[in-house]
Amino acid sequence: MDEFLQRESIVLAPFEAHHLDGAVALSRAAGWAHRREDWEMIWSLSEGRVALAGDRVVGTAFMTPFGDTCAAINMIIVDESQRGQGLGRKLTTAVLELAGDRECRLRATSDGLPLYEKLGFVTTHKITRHQGVTGRVDAPANVEWIGSAALPAIKALDSAAFGADRDALHDVLANEGTFAAIRDGDGIVAFAATRLFGKGEVVGPVVAANAGQARDLLAFILSGKEGRVVRVDIPEDSGLSSPLEEWGLRNEGGVVAMVRRAGARPHTPAVQTFSLASQAVG
Structure with missing residues (x-):
């Protein structure tokens, strides 16, 4: 485990069913509309990583594979108390590793845009x-x-x-x-x-x-x-x-x-x- 995660007592782990309620609470705090059922749907199609501070979910990221050639990177969210410390980058990097050599697509807010550009993403168009x-x-x-x-x-x-x-x-x-x-x-x-x-x-x-x-x-x-x-x-x-x-x-x-x-x-x-x-x- 790297120095950042040890110092902050945060661990990254595979996303599992018992993390769903924490993920819903995290997304509601961020103003997302997702229900538990919406999280379950994405999780059923994906591999995910969760950031944990003890038992508390403080971050998530998913990789949804579409065959062997393409994937969506999604549900990237970090608790407000943990922002600005590099956790979003670590979660995103973790699910990019899961994607392997696939083409990866995502939808970015203005806040996330600089991080994704640093990780090799380029803009294609806007979604309204x-x-x-x-x-x-x-x-x-x-x-x-x-x-x-x-x-x-x-x-x-x-x-x-x-x-x-x-x-x-x-x-x-x-x-x-x-x-x-x-x-x-x-x-x-x-x-x-x-x-x-x-x-x-x-x-x-x-x-x-x-x-x-x-x-x-x-x-x-x-x-x-x-x-x-x-x-x-x-x-x-x-x-x-x-x-x-x-x-x-x-x-x-x-x-x-x-x-x-x-x-x-x-x-x-x-x-x-x-x-x-x-x-x-x-």
Whole structure:
């Protein structure tokens, strides 16, 4: 154990089930909306590290693998009493080691940006969070709810847009939420997922060929959520901010998408991600 951890009596350990309540308390103190169920979902897909001061959780970081080529680095949080002492760097470095040679993606706040740049991450684009009480939205006729039989098509579309295998994520989303889709003949050409999250519900991922399809998917799902708190995280340049604000989901700022060891994309995908499943997993 290095000198820093010995001096501060802080140890890093694998994240386990008995750390969940401490992690929830930590995130609530930081103003995060995550419920215990939201932590459990990410943990079920990830390997994590926890910083402990005695039995108290004072920091966390997770690595969510997407096959052998890509990973999301997420849930990096440090107790206010421990900030400014290098603990965030140690937690992030620990989960980067878990990622190995994978391309690593994360969403950074302005506070975390300098650290991630020092660790080799570069900015790719901005993500905007829209959240609020949903107003009246008219449902388009070209979208329908779909069941788990459509999962292979959903996984293929998501893999094309994201650039990596997120099959395990979609298995979890199928258990915890519902999917809507646009068909062209018998085939699914665009989809969106929705589930409970934080203060209400979240819509994402939304994968489509263009902003028009993405808007229709969002409108269809939001049409059934009038009066409910809904969150949607979108790339800043998606063209969806205006309709989301019209539907009651105000712009609440955002984060910066970053990547480390970016892998080459062989071609421009026919579909893209217009809304994230969450800031944690993209």
